[in-house]
Amino acid sequence: MKEFAVCVSLAACTAWAGSLPTTSLRGQYIEARTADVYTGPCFANSEVDLVGNLAVFGWKINQGTFEGVQLDGLAVVAAIRASSTLGNVHASAYPVKSIVIVDERATPEQRLALKAFARRMGGDLLQDIVGVHTAPIQFQVDGSVHGAKAKLSAGTLAAIQTRAINEGDHLCSNEENWYRPLTKVSHAMPAFALAHSFSGQELGTRWNSPEKRSAYVGEFELNN
Numbered sequence: 001m002k003e004f005a006v007c008v009s010l011a012a013c014t015a016w017a018g019s020l021p022t023t024s025l026r027g028q029y030i031e032a033r034t035a036d037v038y039t040g041p042c043f044a045n046s047e048v049d050l051v052g053n054l055a056v057f058g059w060k061i062n063q064g065t066f067e068g069v070q071l072d073g074l075a076v077v078a079a080i081r082a083s084s085t086l087g088n089v090h091a092s093a094y095p096v097k098s099i100v101i102v103d104e105r106a107t108p109e110q111r112l113a114l115k116a117f118a119r120r121m122g123g124d125l126l127q128d129i130v131g132v133h134t135a136p137i138q139f140q141v142d143g144s145v146h147g148a149k150a151k152l153s154a155g156t157l158a159a160i161q162t163r164a165i166n167e168g169d170h171l172c173s174n175e176e177n178w179y180r181p182l183t184k185v186s187h188a189m190p191a192f193a194l195a196h197s198f199s200g201q202e203l204g205t206r207w208n209s210p211e212k213r214s215a216y217v218g219e220f221e222l223n224n
Contacts, residue, residue, distance in 0.1 A: 075103045123183070140152075
């Protein structure tokens, strides 16, 4: 009798799990900050606590669903203002304020799903969202993300353009990926930010931080 009860319970749990909305998607990711992420200790030490608390990052969903909502081809972008240099192990970057920009092509249901997806991927960085916008989002990666050449624009609010890091970007000959990507990725390449800007109002600051080794271009996957 006890074994029968266990079997019934397991069957019920399996049926319940099978009824949960599906989350399974993959796509491309980009970020840029106001501090170098590919750098040597001398440059990193000169920037820490002074810059690097501002960032724009975004995702393009190539294919998949989030909690049962189809999001193929749509994108979502976030901009954040932290209290200290993002990734600094010696000081907390929190509290962090953020805004989210969702693809204007999305339906109302998809817009809610895109915001929820961004909060899940962004984690603590997107816990205090002070503004949500809709805008035309363009996200293009030329060739493979391994080439690190990409372009993101979210209306007039935010923009990133990158190229691959080349030999001329090695200024002290001991550069490395000093800071990890801000969100979970399956693969990421450091990149040179030709453009990186934010012009919204809710974060209390605007920025334009081009010509830095401050970007990542990558890929992500998310499954339930």
